[in-house]
Amino acid sequence: MVALRRNKNSEKTMKRGASQWAVAWRRFKKHKSGLFGLGMVIVLLAIAALHTVIAPYPARPAPDSFKPLYEGEAAQPPSWKHPFGTSVMGTDVYSEVIHGSVYTVYVAVTVTLITMLIAVSVGIVSGYLGSYVDDVLMRITEIFLVFPSLLFILVFARLYQLRNPEPFWNIFGINVPAGLTMVIVILSIFSWASYARVIRGEVLRMKETEYIQAAKSLGASSRWIMLRHVLPNTLSQIIVLGTLTMAVAVLLEAAVSFLGFGDPNTITWGRLMEEGLQDLSTVWWVEMFPGLAVFLTVLAFNLVGDGLSDALNPRLRE
Amino acid sequence: MGLGKYIARRAIYMVPLIIGISIVAFLVMYAAGDPIQLATAGNPSITEAQRNALREYYGLNDPIPMQYVRWLDHFVHADFGKSLYGGRPVNEIISTLFWETIKLQLVSILLAFLISLPAGIYSALKQRSATDYTISSIAIFGISVPVFWLGIVLILVFSFQLGWLPSAGAHGAPYLWPVFGIRNETLDELVHLVLPATVLTLAGLAYNVRLLRAGMLDVLRQDYIMAARASGISERKILYKYALKNAITPLITLLGISIGYMIAGAPITETVFSWPGLGRAYVAATLRLDFPLIMGITMIITIMILVANLITDMAYAWIDPRISIE
Numbered sequence: 001m002v003a004l005r006r007n008k009n010s011e012k013t014m015k016r017g018a019s020q021w022a023v024a025w026r027r028f029k030k031h032k033s034g035l036f037g038l039g040m041v042i043v044l045l046a047i048a049a050l051h052t053v054i055a056p057y058p059a060r061p062a063p064d065s066f067k068p069l070y071e072g073e074a075a076q077p078p079s080w081k082h083p084f085g086t087s088v089m090g091t092d093v094y095s096e097v098i099h100g101s102v103y104t105v106y107v108a109v110t111v112t113l114i115t116m117l118i119a120v121s122v123g124i125v126s127g128y129l130g131s132y133v134d135d136v137l138m139r140i141t142e143i144f145l146v147f148p149s150l151l152f153i154l155v156f157a158r159l160y161q162l163r164n165p166e167p168f169w170n171i172f173g174i175n176v177p178a179g180l181t182m183v184i185v186i187l188s189i190f191s192w193a194s195y196a197r198v199i200r201g202e203v204l205r206m207k208e209t210e211y212i213q214a215a216k217s218l219g220a221s222s223r224w225i226m227l228r229h230v231l232p233n234t235l236s237q238i239i240v241l242g243t244l245t246m247a248v249a250v251l252l253e254a255a256v257s258f259l260g261f262g263d264p265n266t267i268t269w270g271r272l273m274e275e276g277l278q279d280l281s282t283v284w285w286v287e288m289f290p291g292l293a294v295f296l297t298v299l300a301f302n303l304v305g306d307g308l309s310d311a312l313n314p315r316l317r318e
Numbered sequence: 319m320g321l322g323k324y325i326a327r328r329a330i331y332m333v334p335l336i337i338g339i340s341i342v343a344f345l346v347m348y349a350a351g352d353p354i355q356l357a358t359a360g361n362p363s364i365t366e367a368q369r370n371a372l373r374e375y376y377g378l379n380d381p382i383p384m385q386y387v388r389w390l391d392h393f394v395h396a397d398f399g400k401s402l403y404g405g406r407p408v409n410e411i412i413s414t415l416f417w418e419t420i421k422l423q424l425v426s427i428l429l430a431f432l433i434s435l436p437a438g439i440y441s442a443l444k445q446r447s448a449t450d451y452t453i454s455s456i457a458i459f460g461i462s463v464p465v466f467w468l469g470i471v472l473i474l475v476f477s478f479q480l481g482w483l484p485s486a487g488a489h490g491a492p493y494l495w496p497v498f499g500i501r502n503e504t505l506d507e508l509v510h511l512v513l514p515a516t517v518l519t520l521a522g523l524a525y526n527v528r529l530l531r532a533g534m535l536d537v538l539r540q541d542y543i544m545a546a547r548a549s550g551i552s553e554r555k556i557l558y559k560y561a562l563k564n565a566i567t568p569l570i571t572l573l574g575i576s577i578g579y580m581i582a583g584a585p586i587t588e589t590v591f592s593w594p595g596l597g598r599a600y601v602a603a604t605l606r607l608d609f610p611l612i613m614g615i616t617m618i619i620t621i622m623i624l625v626a627n628l629i630t631d632m633a634y635a636w637i638d639p640r641i642s643i644e
Contacts, residue, residue, distance in 0.1 A: 033458075143335060143338065143339075146335065146339075146620070146623050146624060146627065147339065148579070148616060148619045148620055148623060150583060150585060150586075151585075151600060151615070151616055151619060152342075152343070152346070154585070154600070154601070154604050155343065155346050155347060155350065155604055155612065156346060158350050158604050158605065158607075159346055159349055159350035159351070162350055162351040162356075162607075163350075163351070247461075247462065251462075251464055254464055254466075255464065255465075255466060255586050258464075258466050258586070258589075259585060259586065259589055259601055260601070260605060261604075273466070273467070273470075277470075280470065280473070280474070280478075281478055284474050284478075287467070287470050287474075288470075288471070288474075291464060291466075291467030291470065291471070292467070294464045294467060295462060295463050295464060295467060298462040298463075298464070299458070299459065299462035299463075302458055302461060302462050303458065306458065
């Protein structure tokens with residue numbers, strides 16, 4: 001049965017010359033939940049890009065962000081004027097969730113970039129060079145794997161919170177939240193290890209293939225082979241792992257902020273939930289909507305990740 | 319190589335790892351700040367001399383390497399020192415909280431494992447059926463939902479709205495929670511367990527189901543399964559004797575990892591449900607820089623992870639004879 005189905009696969013009848021990526025995109029398009037996830041991600045990006053326009057109230061600490069308080073509308077349940085209700089201190093939760101999306105995108109993108117940069121370098125170098133380099137790198141990876149990472153993330157985050165030198169860095173005219181960036185760096189340092197192992201495994205398998213052997217016998221240097229042959233061929237794996245990292249990063253950052261270890265100067269979704277927790281019994285909406293935003297974002301990344309993994313690894317599809 | 323020798327070798331390998339992790343934890347903690355300053359910041363009447371006396375009392379004025387060696391000496395003698403808050407021995411704190419954490423985590427891990435077995439297998443066998451779609455959708459929701467948010471939603475519904483279940487703590491004593499009108503200590507403990515265990519089970523379940531389903535699908539595609547089918551071996555035997563054995567190895571690893579990491583992941587759920595366990599104690603200790611307690615919990619967790627890894631590797635070799643323990 002299985003073999004029959006595989007033969008019927010339409011890939012063979014696909015037009016010649018279509019690039020690997022075009023084929024993958026065609027497969028991805030058939031994956032309805034993946035497309036749905038992609039749509040959600042695009043909506044998130046649009047909200048983040050237009051947050052100042054969409055949100056009815058400005059972000060904290062602008063005085064106008066507390067306007068509902070002066071209008072006598074603190075701690076109000078959801079209504080037409082305040083779709084997600086207002087907090088005890090009189091901020092509009094809807095606006096705050098919209099402003100928070102910027103930080104979520106920032107966390108997802110940067111954690112993934114740093115994590116993948118470390119994981120891919122370690123994985124490829126370790127897998128391709130082998131011998132003592134592999135030994136050393138894999139011992140280091142193992143140490144990071146057994147580290148109780150959440151605990152260390154919390155202590156490191158606390159370290160930064162207490163030292164707290166300056167709230168924002170001005171980079172090219174953009175105010176980058178320093179504390180959040182430190183949380184991002186800490187999260188990345190503790191998440192690359194398992195991915196490095198996956199990529200190393202992939203490279204080990206690839207190393208024995210003819211085209212690598214051919215490149216080697218033609219006298220190509222290790223550096224050239226790693227950059228020109230190994231890296232492009234691990235790209236599909238990297239993309240899938242990267243999407244999953246985005247999901248995990250958003251979840252972890254929200255958890256760290258929720259526990260009270262986040263950047264006190266940035267109002268992320270997790271931070272909103274931390275602030276609202278003590279008033280849970282009276283103003284449930286302060287908890288409900290930021291949490292829902294985290295959930296939908298993570299769900300979107302996971303759906304895209306599943307779709308991509310089906311599209312890019314046809315071996316796993318049937 | 320004999321099993322005893324293997325365990326001994328792995329145990330020796332653990333020693334530098336434990337020392338390394340303890341050094342990193344020690345350095346980060348000391349870099350984070352001064353617990354005495356933090357504790358007395360809100361007290362305007364305290365003088366710098368009094369603060370210094372406190373530091374002297376807790377040995378915080380000595381050079382850090384000396385403090386570390388002293389800590390290590392106590393650690394080797396299974397003594398984690400005294401908490402900076404209240405002065406209770408850390409060993410005593412840990413042993414009272416340990417059981418609460420283990421109780422909650424173990425129940426959830428086992429439930430998640432037991433439910434995921436039939437769900438994952440069924441989902442893979444009936445791939446693309448309505449049940450498979452339902453199970454897979456629940457699983458992807460399960461890995462995406464923030465544990466703390468799910469906990470809060472359950473509290474809102476079942477505690478605040480319906481009033482069926484307690485929202486916080488592990489015990490209600492002295493006011494026992496009435497279960498169908500009966501007040502009894504065991505029932506009270508169980509009823510406190512329901513919400514946090516549900517959250518943790520759902521989260522674990524989702525990962526297990528996805529892993530088992532993917533593993534089963536992968537194995538069922540293999541040539542030897544087709545060969546077995548072609549030789550007319552019953553579908554039942556193929557499933558349980560050949561397929562499941564191969565598909566379950568990653569799940570065993572995951573089970574081992576989740577047991578090893580069970581305290582490490584506890585801070586989040588325990589904070590939401592005010593569960594009196596090690597996770598919540600760790601969060602509190604880190605917020606107020608209670609050095610001995612931070613070190614104690616970190617070391618307990620590190621050792622648990624390492625031991626669980628060792629047991630997982632051994633279970634692996636036992637299930638799959640192709641993998642030998644070197």
